[in-house]
Amino acid sequence: MKYRTLGRTGLWVSEISLGAMTLGGRTDDPIWGAVGALRGDDAERLVLAALDAGINYLDTADTYGGGESEQELGRILGARRDSVLLATKAGGSRSGPGQNNLGGTRVHLTRSIETSLRKLRTDYIDIYELHIFDHLTALDETLAALDDAVRQGKIRHIGASNFAAWHIAKALGISALRQISGFVSVQTHYSLLGRDVETDVLPLAESENLGVMVWGPLAAGYLTGKYDAKGVTTESSSRRAVNPQASLPPVDPAAAAPILDVVRAVAARNDATIAQVALAWVLARPAITSVIVGARTPERLLSNVAAVDLRLSEKDLAELNEVSALAPRYPHWLNEVAASLRGPVAA
Numbered sequence: 001m002k003y004r005t006l007g008r009t010g011l012w013v014s015e016i017s018l019g020a021m022t023l024g025g026r027t028d029d030p031i032w033g034a035v036g037a038l039r040g041d042d043a044e045r046l047v048l049a050a051l052d053a054g055i056n057y058l059d060t061a062d063t064y065g066g067g068e069s070e071q072e073l074g075r076i077l078g079a080r081r082d083s084v085l086l087a088t089k090a091g092g093s094r095s096g097p098g099q100n101n102l103g104g105t106r107v108h109l110t111r112s113i114e115t116s117l118r119k120l121r122t123d124y125i126d127i128y129e130l131h132i133f134d135h136l137t138a139l140d141e142t143l144a145a146l147d148d149a150v151r152q153g154k155i156r157h158i159g160a161s162n163f164a165a166w167h168i169a170k171a172l173g174i175s176a177l178r179q180i181s182g183f184v185s186v187q188t189h190y191s192l193l194g195r196d197v198e199t200d201v202l203p204l205a206e207s208e209n210l211g212v213m214v215w216g217p218l219a220a221g222y223l224t225g226k227y228d229a230k231g232v233t234t235e236s237s238s239r240r241a242v243n244p245q246a247s248l249p250p251v252d253p254a255a256a257a258p259i260l261d262v263v264r265a266v267a268a269r270n271d272a273t274i275a276q277v278a279l280a281w282v283l284a285r286p287a288i289t290s291v292i293v294g295a296r297t298p299e300r301l302l303s304n305v306a307a308v309d310l311r312l313s314e315k316d317l318a319e320l321n322e323v324s325a326l327a328p329r330y331p332h333w334l335n336e337v338a339a340s341l342r343g344p345v346a347a
Contacts, residue, residue: 002308116128
């Protein structure tokens with residue numbers, strides 16, 4: 001395993017992190033049954049394989065596995081807890097039947113932190129993330145509540161998940177103005193099939209020295225070679241085949257087909273799997289700290305972990321960049337024009 005520093009925290013994070021979304025949940029649940037619903041020995045084998053491979057960052061959320069993912073992690077880790085970095089999230093999906101069991105309110109976050117600590121069997125959380133942006137609650141309120149938890153020692157650092165760049169920038173400004181805890185990381189979707197964050201989130205993260213944790217680097221299995229040009233797979237256990245609604249992000253098969261063709265060619269040249277190429281491409285991009293991968297089996301997880309040793313050539317990267325490139329957008333070409341107008345500095 002290889003490690004990178006998490007923004008300005010000084011913490012070393014494995015280039016591959018384990019996403020615990022596959023842990024917990026009922027097998028007959030339309031969402032969690034499709035995602036994984038691992039529990040007991042199956043869950044333990046997966047987590048221990050990750051630790052043995054050198055993965056030291058485990059990512060979960062209060063609602064993963066119908067609320068059971070945190071419980072499974074807490075049970076499995078036991079005395080190993082201090083050897084890993086635990087990240088969990090709140091404020092995304094509803095965590096209970098009450099009207100206030102969601103969002104970024106002080107009431108909900110305070111309850112959620114206590115519940116996560118209990119389920120994870122720990123007295124502190126390394127990275128506590130806001131799962132999505134709450135448009136109803138003032139950011140001042142949310143950040144003050146999280147800062148209180150940091151000062152109490154219940155969480156070490158705070159981060160943002162699925163925030164737009166302006167959300168993150170506004171939050172950083174509030175934290176600096178009030179001299180309270182600010183985001184140290186951002187978790188975002190990024191893959192060869194989804195490069196939108198290159199226009200704003202990634203440049204912001206690089207500018208402000210935020211760690212970038214990538215979810216969905218394989219586009220929920222689409223970048224594994226399971227799917228044909230029409231988006232059809234013969235693997236009946238595939239998440240997209242079981243329940244397309246449980247698979248994020250959405251994928252346009254027509255747009256994905258030429259990208260997959262190039263990924264297959266690069267994989268063949270490097271004697272690698274399609275998934276390894278897709279992961280290695282993300283790891284080769286600027287500002288990235290770690291990619292979060294989920295798996296149902298240790299074998300699949302370890303195959304993906306091998307991506308850290310895959311070094312794509314300049315030709316490989318150029319071909320992948322070209323076929324997956326975003327269409328030119330206003331800020332980009334304007335910046336290029338401005339740069340060309342500057343020219344050399346006069347003597």
